[in-house]
Amino acid sequence: MLDFFGDIGGAIMAPLYYVISAVLLGFHKLFGDIFGPASGIAWVASIVGLTLVIRAALIPLFVKQIKSSRNMQLIQPKVRELQKKYGHDREKLAQETMKLYRESGSNPFASCLPILLQMPIFLALFRLIDQAAKHPEDVRGLMTVKLNEQFGDAVFLGAKISDTFLDTNDLSVRVLAAALVVAMTVTTFLTQRQLMSKNMPADALSGPYAQQQKLLLYVLPLVFAVGGIAFPVGVLFYWTTSNIWTMGQQFYVIRNNPAPGTPAAKAKADRDRAKAIRKGKLPEAEVAQAEIAAAEPLRPARQQPQRQPRSQRSKNKKKKR
Template structure:
């Protein structure tokens, strides 16, 4: 047991320092305008810690998305291999691994972000739990550890308490239950979003789909059962992390969906509508830029008297009209 404890300390000690440095950094900033010993300053510091960790894990998340997409796209080929080598499990496994290698797919890549977060999760758990017992880790001093361990939200809900050890404290139980439900719901919705929006029809009936369906219902149950033993501060970390995952996945699925999925069809429709709007706007801009036709008035053309033929002049009398006479009967 001592050997395993030494290994655990060897792994966790660097995490204690990294987490405590980020946590204390945020607390120093927030403590300048919030109560340094209040629960709000420490909870917001935990939220800041979560955002920093998730931002650092973005490359792994991108790798996870690419791997998941490749897994979806090669499902028809996996089915063909199952039909061809279903009687020979060893050959099926070899051909399947060869297919994964040729397509650059890692079936375990989807677990990397969760696996890498688990040590951080347990390190934060230990920091809060030990701080409540006036024990320090990382760069936490005795004073900061006491402040962290005794911090209370709303002046009466310690962030180091759990649902199980609430000792009848209604506020702790209500807040812990709310965060457990939020953590469970965000986990379920994230998996559901992936299956309903970014999985092609061929992948919904294969072994990969069965794995996803299992995770869809098993992971929320695991988090719900374990969540009642987590301190409230840790529940804030995990819920914030789930919200980040859900938002990040929504952005990726919306802007870069896998071909043949409902999300891909929706993106094509949005692109077509955008092109139509852009085309209409371009026509309107051209019409506005075109010069207006001038409406200058020109002088009316002078009407010339019609020429009469000799026959027309004869029919009208053939003579010029008589000039008017003066009073003396003389012509003017």
């Protein structure tokens, strides 16, 4: 039975081995001519190039994810209304909520799609590196025995890229692997926090969707931190590069196309207004008003007199008399 499932898994992964090895070897040909085909920097640069190609191919999915996440944010007030209306009937609440999701084009699990689609690619790269180091004669995809040996023995910053933090006592490997795990964990956390702090309206910061986002904020970095120590250094380079791409891509989208009613939307409106003023596209009255508002110092908020109890007010009246 195990052999049967193993054969199925091998049949599914075989096309990925060819695709990934083709892209990887294309970059290796380029960087190998510059740094040497057996050098660690050539293989690491090839892994980074592979990551960029994969993430560029996933851009349409990322755009769909952003749109779905935005819709999820905007319908949160309606979701809470449904919860108040059908809170006593869980089945009816689930039906109406799913109906609302369909009508608005929302998907509560859209934020997980890029990670889920990358997992087979991640596993294929993991197997390529692992087999290159342990069984170079077992070729996969377009790799050869010679390329497997170069890949498995490649050294970058004193560390073999096929080693893991757990499987070696080499200090160079452990230091590099630990640094990449920390970078991978931090970039995952910052990406999710960027989404919550900049591109979520105030009324979307509570409710089931907000709880899901908060869960991802803390669970995903923890998963990467725990699992990362078992990944080869080459795989850590792949995932860290992918996280940096995601963070930069999300920053660009949030900055230029923020969700309405969010801090990012307000910041964009301020930038657009300032740009229009510089180009002279605003009426003179609006420009003058904006300059006065910018030059006028902030006034301290007027403090309201404290409300006194009736007994105290009676005493004050008697004193005045």
